[in-house]
Amino acid sequence: MDLGISGRVALVAASSQGLGLACAESLAREGVRVTLNGRDGARLEAAASTLRARVRTRVPDTEVGTIAADLTTPEGRAAILTALPDVDILVTNNAGPRPGPYAEWDAEALHGALATNAVPAIELMRAYLPGMRARRFGRIVNITSAMVKSPAADMGLSASARAALTAAAKSISKEVAADNVTVNNLLPERIDTPRQEFMARRRMERDGITRDEAYAAIASTVTARRLGRPEELGDACAFLCSAQAGYITGQNLQLDGGTYEGLI
Numbered sequence: 001m002d003l004g005i006s007g008r009v010a011l012v013a014a015s016s017q018g019l020g021l022a023c024a025e026s027l028a029r030e031g032v033r034v035t036l037n038g039r040d041g042a043r044l045e046a047a048a049s050t051l052r053a054r055v056r057t058r059v060p061d062t063e064v065g066t067i068a069a070d071l072t073t074p075e076g077r078a079a080i081l082t083a084l085p086d087v088d089i090l091v092t093n094n095a096g097p098r099p100g101p102y103a104e105w106d107a108e109a110l111h112g113a114l115a116t117n118a119v120p121a122i123e124l125m126r127a128y129l130p131g132m133r134a135r136r137f138g139r140i141v142n143i144t145s146a147m148v149k150s151p152a153a154d155m156g157l158s159a160s161a162r163a164a165l166t167a168a169a170k171s172i173s174k175e176v177a178a179d180n181v182t183v184n185n186l187l188p189e190r191i192d193t194p195r196q197e198f199m200a201r202r203r204m205e206r207d208g209i210t211r212d213e214a215y216a217a218i219a220s221t222v223t224a225r226r227l228g229r230p231e232e233l234g235d236a237c238a239f240l241c242s243a244q245a246g247y248i249t250g251q252n253l254q255l256d257g258g259t260y261e262g263l264i
Contacts, residue, residue, distance in 0.1 A: 004243030005139075006031030010089035011080070013037050013071055013124065016047045018193035019143050020093040022234035024064070027089065028055045030238055033063040035084055039076075041068035071120045080124070086131040089241045092121035093143040095195065097157040099202070105157055113161035117144075122168050125183070129176060138181035139241040142169055143233075146189030146256050166252065173250035182249035184240050189256035190218060191228040224257030 009032070012024040016038035028034045028051060036051070038044040044066045055062045067083045070076035071094065097113045121142050132138025144162040151159035166185055173183035190196065200214040209217070219226055233255050239245055240253070254260050 001244075003030045003238060003241070005089070005238075005241055007033065008088040008137075008241075009033050009035075009084075009086065010091065010241070011035050011037065011067075011084055011087045011124075011128075012091040012093065013120070014093040014095065015091075016040065016043045018195060019188060019191060019230060019233055020091065021047055021051070022193075022230035023091050023093070023141070023143070023237040024234075025051055025054065026231065026234035026238035027091075027241065028062055028064060029058055030242075031059050032089060032241075033065075035065040035067055035087075037067050037069060037071060037080060039068065039070045041066075044068050071124070072116050077120065077123055077127075081127050087128050088132065088135070088137055089139045089141075090124060090128050091141045091143065091237060091241075092124060094120060096145060096155075097161070099152075099154040099199075100157070101154055102156060109157055110160070113157040114164060117158065117161035118165040118168070121165050125169075125172060129172070129181065132181045133176055133179040136180045138176070138179070139245070140169075140181070140183045141237050141240050142166075142183075142185045143237075144185045144187055144252075146187045146254060146260065148185075148187055148252065149254070149262065150260060170250050177249050180246055182240070182246060184249060185252045186233060186237060186240075187252050187254040187256070188228065188233055189254070189259060190222050191230060191233055191255070193230055196227060221259070222257040223259045226257065228255055228257060 012020050014020045015024045015036040024034045048064045048066050052064050069079040147155045147159040148162050169183045203214040
């Protein structure tokens with residue numbers, strides 16, 4: 001299927017690895033002019049170089065740019081907007097807070113979670129939406145978490161900050177839908193990324209088990225009995241950014257191997 005977005009311009013936040021990079025690759029394969037973002041310039045350039053090499057067999061004139069900036073700071077967001085003042089597609093993303101019990105959720109931790117997982121995405125949306133609406137095309141995809149719908153006991157910081165983003169995204173989606181601008185969220189769980197490696201090592205230390213045992217234990221919690229692949233999320237992101245997805249907005253798409261127990 002031709003997704004109808006070749007030549008569009010996209011920013012993918014926090015995309016030097018993991019889910020952000022997977023989304024960038026899926027978009028680049030559709031001919032989208034992608035810009036990667038991350039704090040580590042060397043890592044970012046290495047990711048861009050690898051991405052160009054992987055995609056050029058399908059899209060010979062692939063354009064993959066980079067902006068090294070910390071999107072959690074006003075200065076970082078300003079640098080992003082200066083380098084890339086207009087986009088057709090915005091994919092927001094960032095690493096989640098460290099897991100921990102509620103006793104650790106003091107004011108500093110709560111403000112930190114919001115500053116990492118809600119404020120940057122909302123600020124970038126606010127900056128790019130006027131141009132999208134004027135051009136009558138825009139696709140925004142926020143990578144949040146399955147914890148938004150099913151918070152684990154030790155994931156309250158992540159769940160609360162991303163739930164705030166979810167509420168803001170829903171409100172925004174209602175204001176911009178008539179201008180062919182969509183706002184949707186991807187809710188991943190147990191995807192095989194560096195974040196999952198972190199969670200596996202945490203389990204290894206806690207339970208005194210091997211890496212293979214930790215991964216097997218994690219996979220056993222998924223209905224599909226396996227971890228998700230980053231490219232599965234990346235391709236879902238690309239479809240939500242497609243011309244064909246213009247009637248899908250304000251939605252939360254779970255990528256969790258069928259693990260969520262609820263109906264809606």
